[in-house]
Amino acid sequence: MNQHVYIVEDDPNIRDIVKAYLVKEGFQVTMRENAEDAWSLAEQGQPDMWILDIMLPGMDGYELCKKIRQVSEVPIIIISAKDEEVDKILGLELGSDDYLTKPFSPRELVARVKRLFKRAETQPVKPVNDESILTLGDLEIDKAARTVHWQQKEIDVTSKEFEMLEIFAAQPNRAFSREELLTLVWGNDYFGSDRAVDDLVKRLRKKLDGLPIETVWGYGYRLEYDEAQR
Template sequence: MTHHIGVVEDDSNIQNIVSAYLKKEGYEATIMESAEKAWELWETRRPDMWVLDIMLPGMDGYEFCKKIRQESDVPIIIISAKDDEVDKILGLELGGDDYLTKPFSPRELVARIKRLFKRAAPADGISQESHDRIKVDNLLIHENDRRIFWHGEEQVVTTKEFDLLLLVAKNVNRAFSREELLIKIWGEDYFGSDRAVDDLVKRIRKKLTDISLETVWGYGYRLRSEEEHP
């Protein structure tokens, strides 16, 4: 299957370079210069991923990212000339999965796209065997096909929400520091602050009401359970 990527960027040079690299890698790319046109595409033919500039005419990238996140967990890579940490954190808190600062290498963009698709894709040959399922109290995780159930109801979660839940469910009652979670969920090359961890946990708690994802004050988080787990 050919992945369809929506690129929202008003710089024609960047449009041409990114489009050429994506097509060379076998992706289908739709290039748009405004968030308004991107939203029109979203309503008619949804891309499998967005590459989104922040500084756009009309609706900016932050607002567009927020609108998309209200409807879908489709991967979003934010690109921006803004290099301030607060801008990076804001982009990630609004639901961006990755952030690249201009100028960037097209090869690095392609590598990050591949990594996000790999993390978001279900495993081949989905198994229903019990060893592919992790249950902690009312939380059930189907690891292979990356599905989350809470009190028996399937929940829509983002890639990072799934990764964090899987990590803490496999290590029940173990406390993870914010730094550990940044490395394990975002990767060792992540450049933002640990506020991204707090925001991710906040989003999970909002979706999975009353989950025992506890704050370890001054340190990090753990998934608490009184049941016995292997």
């Protein structure tokens, strides 16, 4: 095992304890106490996983998470003293894969690290569509560039928002259950509730005003599209 993990945490005690446990399990570990130094290092090459504290001096963990997701899809675990569900959802929407609240057991963190690496090797299969650019009416999704255009304007979306849009656009008019969307976007071992799906859909509707993501009551959502518009 030689996966490389970056830890960004301003508390030296937490950094040292987490590093000791991860190194014992065979991981290579690099530590930084602020996001700016960590990002500067990452520009030379991304690690295999990030562990980020939220409350950092200068750039916070949320902003660093967003920057990482602009260039990489490696697993990200956020750790924080905050325990509000809205903070967990925000972290997940910005692209993190897991969220652990302080104080936490180092053994639990190691278990989550192993689980995410295993999940990365066995991601659930998403709906297949071989087109590199998906176009449905005024919606255009460039899968290679990971960009979204709506009504001829580029829309800034998070990693999770992009993934959900891609899923909907690959199979328009198909109803997806909340549980299915959780698995496809967040993975089999997502720890939270299906509220994350509802919140993500709400944000997409706000960003892409008029996009017909319809609620299938008591079930989930679908992207309605008139095939005659193709």
